[in-house]
Amino acid sequence: MSGTYLGLPSFPAAAREATRDGQLRANLRHATHTIRSKRATAISELTDWPQLRAAGAAIKDHTLRHLDHYLLQLEEAVTAAGGTVHWATDADDANRIITALVHATGHTEVVKVKSMTTQETGLNHALAHAGITAYETDLAELIVQLGNDLPSHILVPAIHKNRTEIRDIFTREMTHWGRPAPDNLTDNPTDLAEAARLHLREKFLTAKVAISGANFMIAETGTLAVLESEGNGRMCLTLPDTLITLAGIEKVIPTWQDLEVFLQTLPRSSTAERMNPYTTLWTGTTPHNGPRTFHLVLLDNGRTDTLADTTGRQALRCIRCSACLNVCPVYERTGGHAYGTPYPGPIGAILTPQLHGTTTPLDASLPYASTLCGACYDVCPVAIDIPDILTHLRERITQGGPTTRQGQKTTIKPAKRHRLEHTTMRTTRWTLQHPTALHHAQKLATHTRKLHPKNPPGTTTKAWTTTRNLPQIPPTTFRQWWQQHQKQTTQPTQHTQQAPHTEKAQPAHNTEQNELTPQTPQTPQNGKSEKGQQNEKGGRQQ
Amino acid sequence: MRVALFLTCVNDLLYPDTGRAVVTLLERLGVEVDFPAGQTCCGQAHYNTGYRHEAEPLVRRHAEVFAGYDYVVAPSGSCVAMVRENYPRMAERAAAEGRDSGRGLAAAAAAAVPQTYELTEFLVDVLGVTDVGAYFPHTVTYHPSCHGLRMLGLGDRPRRLLQAVRGLELRELPGAQECCGFGGTFAVKNPDVSAAMGQDKIDNARSTGAQVLCGADNSCLMHLDGMISRQNTPLRAVHLAEILASTQEHPYQTPETAGKIR
Ligand code: SF4
Numbered sequence: 001m002s003g004t005y006l007g008l009p010s011f012p013a014a015a016r017e018a019t020r021d022g023q024l025r026a027n028l029r030h031a032t033h034t035i036r037s038k039r040a041t042a043i044s045e046l047t048d049w050p051q052l053r054a055a056g057a058a059i060k061d062h063t064l065r066h067l068d069h070y071l072l073q074l075e076e077a078v079t080a081a082g083g084t085v086h087w088a089t090d091a092d093d094a095n096r097i098i099t100a101l102v103h104a105t106g107h108t109e110v111v112k113v114k115s116m117t118t119q120e121t122g123l124n125h126a127l128a129h130a131g132i133t134a135y136e137t138d139l140a141e142l143i144v145q146l147g148n149d150l151p152s153h154i155l156v157p158a159i160h161k162n163r164t165e166i167r168d169i170f171t172r173e174m175t176h177w178g179r180p181a182p183d184n185l186t187d188n189p190t191d192l193a194e195a196a197r198l199h200l201r202e203k204f205l206t207a208k209v210a211i212s213g214a215n216f217m218i219a220e221t222g223t224l225a226v227l228e229s230e231g232n233g234r235m236c237l238t239l240p241d242t243l244i245t246l247a248g249i250e251k252v253i254p255t256w257q258d259l260e261v262f263l264q265t266l267p268r269s270s271t272a273e274r275m276n277p278y279t280t281l282w283t284g285t286t287p288h289n290g291p292r293t294f295h296l297v298l299l300d301n302g303r304t305d306t307l308a309d310t311t312g313r314q315a316l317r318c319i320r321c322s323a324c325l326n327v328c329p330v331y332e333r334t335g336g337h338a339y340g341t342p343y344p345g346p347i348g349a350i351l352t353p354q355l356h357g358t359t360t361p362l363d364a365s366l367p368y369a370s371t372l373c374g375a376c377y378d379v380c381p382v383a384i385d386i387p388d389i390l391t392h393l394r395e396r397i398t399q400g401g402p403t404t405r406q407g408q409k410t411t412i413k414p415a416k417r418h419r420l421e422h423t424t425m426r427t428t429r430w431t432l433q434h435p436t437a438l439h440h441a442q443k444l445a446t447h448t449r450k451l452h453p454k455n456p457p458g459t460t461t462k463a464w465t466t467t468r469n470l471p472q473i474p475p476t477t478f479r480q481w482w483q484q485h486q487k488q489t490t491q492p493t494q495h496t497q498q499a500p501h502t503e504k505a506q507p508a509h510n511t512e513q514n515e516l517t518p519q520t521p522q523t524p525q526n527g528k529s530e531k532g533q534q535n536e537k538g539g540r541q542q
Numbered sequence: 543m544r545v546a547l548f549l550t551c552v553n554d555l556l557y558p559d560t561g562r563a564v565v566t567l568l569e570r571l572g573v574e575v576d577f578p579a580g581q582t583c584c585g586q587a588h589y590n591t592g593y594r595h596e597a598e599p600l601v602r603r604h605a606e607v608f609a610g611y612d613y614v615v616a617p618s619g620s621c622v623a624m625v626r627e628n629y630p631r632m633a634e635r636a637a638a639e640g641r642d643s644g645r646g647l648a649a650a651a652a653a654a655v656p657q658t659y660e661l662t663e664f665l666v667d668v669l670g671v672t673d674v675g676a677y678f679p680h681t682v683t684y685h686p687s688c689h690g691l692r693m694l695g696l697g698d699r700p701r702r703l704l705q706a707v708r709g710l711e712l713r714e715l716p717g718a719q720e721c722c723g724f725g726g727t728f729a730v731k732n733p734d735v736s737a738a739m740g741q742d743k744i745d746n747a748r749s750t751g752a753q754v755l756c757g758a759d760n761s762c763l764m765h766l767d768g769m770i771s772r773q774n775t776p777l778r779a780v781h782l783a784e785i786l787a788s789t790q791e792h793p794y795q796t797p798e799t800a801g802k803i804r
Contacts, residue, residue, distance in 0.1 A: 016734040025738075310638070329721045333738045369732065371725025371739075372590060373688035388631070394592025418592075425588055429596040432551070432582040433603060463730040467737040468768030471556045478549055478558035482577045485565065 004125065005150065005340055010365035014338035015330075024160055028335050031159045032326045038272035039323060039379070046268070055261045056382040060317035063253055064307060070219040070252045071298065077222025081284020083294040088246075090301045095126035097297050098211065098244055102132050105242050105293075107208045113226060113233040114138035115213025116320065117246045117299060119151060119342035120355075123211070134211065135177070135203045137232045139196050146173040152336035153344065154322040155270050160335050163187040174199050200232060210240040210291070214247040215319070216262060217296075220255045223283040224296070227266060227276045237280045243291035248299050250316040262319060265381035269321035302355035308404035311392045315350045317382040324376035324386065330369055339366065346376035350389040357405055358397050364415055367393035398422060439479065546576050546608055548616040548658065550760075551583035557760045563787035564617050564661060567676075570787075571669060575615075580607040586624040591727045594632060598647060601629055605650035613668060614658045617783045618759050619690025622660040627693050629655055660690060661783055662699040662758060672702045677790040679709035683752035684782075685743065685766075687759035688721050700758055700782055707785060713750040717742070724765035740769045747777060758782040 008014060018024060043049055063070055075085040088094035102110060110127070112118065112134050124134045124145075136145040143158040144151050147169045151157030158166065167187040174181040179199045185191060212233070216225040224245060226233050237243065253259065267276040285294050307313050325331045325345030336344030340362045341352045349366045356363050367390045370376075376386045396403060398421070400414040414422060464470065545568065549561045561577075568575045584604055585597035604625070608614045616622050629651035636647050665671055684704060690696045704712050723729070723739025730736075743766060747755045755770075755777055757763045767779035780794070788794035 012732050012734070015732060019734045019738045311635075329723070329739050330732070330735050333735050367592075368728065369735075371688070371721050371723060371728045371736075373721035373725070374692035375688075375719075375721070378692060391590060391592065391594075394590075395594050396592075398592035399595055421591070422593070425591065425593045425596050429585075429588060429593075429600060432585075433599050435580055435582055460730050463733040464768070466733060467740070467772065468765060469771045470768065471764050473556065474558055476558060478554045478561035479577075479579065481558055481562055482565075485562075486577075489569075 004122075005342075008337070008340040008362060010361040011334075011338055011340070011369045012365060014340070015334040015369070018334040018338050023162070024335055025333060027160055027162050028332055031153075031156060032332050035156075035272060036326045039269060039326065042268040042272040042274065045274070046264070052261055052265050053381055053383050056265050056319070057317060057384075059253060059258050059261060060319075060382055061314075064250065064313060064316055067249065067252070067304075067307065070254055071249055073219040074217055074222060074252050075298075077219065078284055078294075078296050079222075081222045083222065083284040083296055086295060086297045088297050088299045088301070091121035091299075094121045094246060094297055094299050094301070095123055098123060098246065099126060099130045099132065101242075101244050101295055102127065102209055102211075103130070105209050107132075109133050109135065109203075109207060110209040110211050111135050111137050111203050111207040111236050111240065112141070113210065113212040113236040114141050114157075114228065115211070115246060116151075116154060116342045117213050117248055118211065120248075120301065121246070121299065123246070135200075135207070137200050137203060137236055138228070139193070139230055139232065142196060142200070143169060146170065146177065150337055151342060153325060154320050154342075154347075155325075156322075160337075163189065163192065166192055170195050178202055200235075204232075204235040204239055207236075207240050209242045209244070210236040212237060212243065212245045214245050214251055215266070216259060217247060217252045218254075218256055218259065219252050221283055223256065223281050225259065226280045227263075227278070228280075229271060229273075229277045231278050234278050234280050237282065238290050241291055242293045242295075243282075244295045244297065246297045246299060248301070249303050250318075266319055266321050269319075269323040269379070269381040302357075304407060305404040306351075306354040308409075309354065312350070312354050312389050314384045315347070315354060315389060317384055318347050318351065319382060320347075321381055323379040323381065327375040327379050328370075329373065329375070330371065334369075339369070346370060346386045346390075347384075350384075350386055350393065353393050357403075358393065358412070358415070364397050367397065398425075439477075543573065543613065544576065544611045545573050545613045545615055546578050546611040548581060548584075548608065548614045548621070549577065550616055550618045550621045552760050552764065553617065556764065557781065560617050560760055560781045560783050563781070563783040564615070566792075567674060567783060567787040568615070570789075571665075571671065571674060573669070576611070578607045578611075584621045584624045586621055586628075587726055589624065589628055589632070594635070598632065598636065601632060601654075602646055602650045605629075605654040608658075609653050612657060613664060614654070615661055615664045616658065617661045617781065618761070619660050619687050619694050619696060620759055620761065622658055622663075623689040623693035625654050625658045660694055660696060660758070662690075662696055662703055663694070665703060665786075666699045673706035674703065674786050676707040676786045676788055677709050678707050678785045678788045678794060680754050681711045681713055681750075681752040682754045682756050682780075682785065683713045683715040683747050683750045684718070685715055685722060685747070685755060685757045685762065686718060687757055687762045690758055691719060696758075703786060704756065704782070708790075710785070713752045715750060716746045718746075722762045722766055724762045726761070729765055736765070737769070740765055744769055744773075744775065744777070748775065753778065754785075755779045756782050756785060 078085050086097045088097055108131055110132060127134050136142045140156055140158040143161060143166055153159040164187045167185055170181040171185055179202050181195045185195055212226060214224045215227045226237060263276065267273045282290060285292060303316060306316055324347050328345050331345040339348040341348060343351045349369050353363045353366050358364050370390050372387045372390060374387050397415045398418045400412045402409060402411050547564060553560045565575050583600055585600035588597035633648040633651040659668065665674065682704060684701060686700065704710060721739060722743040723736040728736055755766060760781055763779040763781060770777050770779060784794055
């Protein structure tokens, strides 16, 4: 990994590499299975989980429907509490605003509390470009940063690394960023945590500027909330003089009381904890306590476009708990990098193509990175119907249709890559619409079945036959058997029951006739005679 | 009771044995089965791949063909889920887009949806049976396909039916609820991930020591059996209906392509 998302290949190609990396797959499997089963236990403790889930979805839906209102209310409340609100239309805009704010403080170093939104905008690169060094302070983000890597998971960004790999990164890299790793560092988790603690403490005590994300923003009071497990976030949020928070506009909720729902659902869904270890809430600035200056940068970056889509807008309910990643069988085998943005897994597959549009090969491949198995929908604490949105986005890619980009309604054309597929789909649809044509095609297939090659040419077939055999076409279709069966059952005197599988010994050309001949002598006690009576009760023979 | 068999396109051409098994089974239970000849495909492959407009004519055709039956029974959870979950959704979307076909689709969905049942639902809920008089002297492990499991909520119906089969020993499949990796066109659009998932499913099935990997959806079984036969693994993928149709008098016989149950 090169520490940047630019130039990543489309999902299937990236996934091919990932599925071949045995160590990566083992790390992922272990981590996702552990957290998956813990989460299930944590959820099962709450008898009102379905109600909490519905409440979370309802609060978010209501807020999204009146987003303009709540954002203005939030701005007013934050300003009244001594903060300053900035509006950013896209990633560049956000990075420009934040860079200027940091420059204005006169400092060139900032500490960061884990924020996916800053990953989304590529803030660290923008800051570096402007001569500002950003230090990640979340343990996993620190590992990712030191390793010049990219996060692979929303909640556990370094999920793809094991302890030994982390030890090597610390030993090699810490010295370039500040306090070096202790000599002879082991890969014992306690030792690794201690090394990180010493390294980070220096940063916390010297940093004058902090940059954070936010889990929730309360419109009523102008309060922001960050939920984290290590306490490093709280250091960032309370020690520096200046605090700059970047948050997507969808993070707003109307009232303080609404938090109660999410403070129950988020920790249980993400870390399987009953209560979050560190929940830091702040409202503007407070004299003699915490940062003197507070800036809130509200980011759109494709969110209002997403909001304009009546099916896809559900994705904005997401509270980034990562439960969908941990149950996703595709994520489990590929890890997060294959998804090409900070939002991997099922949520990434629906969010990224909505925020970016579906025009690049990577964005257009993401909605297909799912089997539509539905496990993600089942676990989502705000009930986002991810499979439905995936199908909806596939539609946009293959058929084109109306969409909104940068606030403008446009109609996009079907993606070029899918032209051949579209033709196939149209032809098969036509055949399926015309049963006679279909039956002819089926007959042809069964009659020529002995001639079919084991590995027919064509990229689609190859994609199947590299690891799997094609099913062999049986000598008769069900329809052909049914016609014979019907003749039998409508002539009660010749009544015989077929065993379900009688064709196997018959030569292909002679099947229909053979099927009329019972393979096993019938006894009066068998199911057949009962069936005869029941058929008389039924209506068909009369 | 007028019951129509909705066989699904995959079964008709590639797995006719499953259709025969359903007919045999239902007739043995006293149900009079009809097979409306005009049926072709529910449109799932088109819809799930993103060709909703191409799927619409298939929805209307499907509804027409099955109109008037008291029950429509299919041996495929995902095709039933398509009819019950996605037909109404498609009708809503078409209406929202202001296309004329919207009204036709809403009627089609309303006609097709209520009486469409997955086989195990029909047996357990409508006929009220779990012991269907089957005999199958083999060790079996059961994979619940995702759409049956999650979209239809089939619950323990398939397992209850299997447990009542004489001679059958049911073994728990580790990670049963995980997707097998078929996913329709996913199997060819993301072949590497699909195969990795299929391999884990097969490894789990093999770890039970069962002779038969049973499922209630031939599309998933096609993917798994394709891997099994490539690897020459001592495991057979068999559709649930074929197990339930098997009796002492007319035991299950493997299709010519599948070889013996070892
Ligand atoms: S989509 Fe749902 S499950 Fe996935 S991260 Fe968001 S809230 Fe959590």
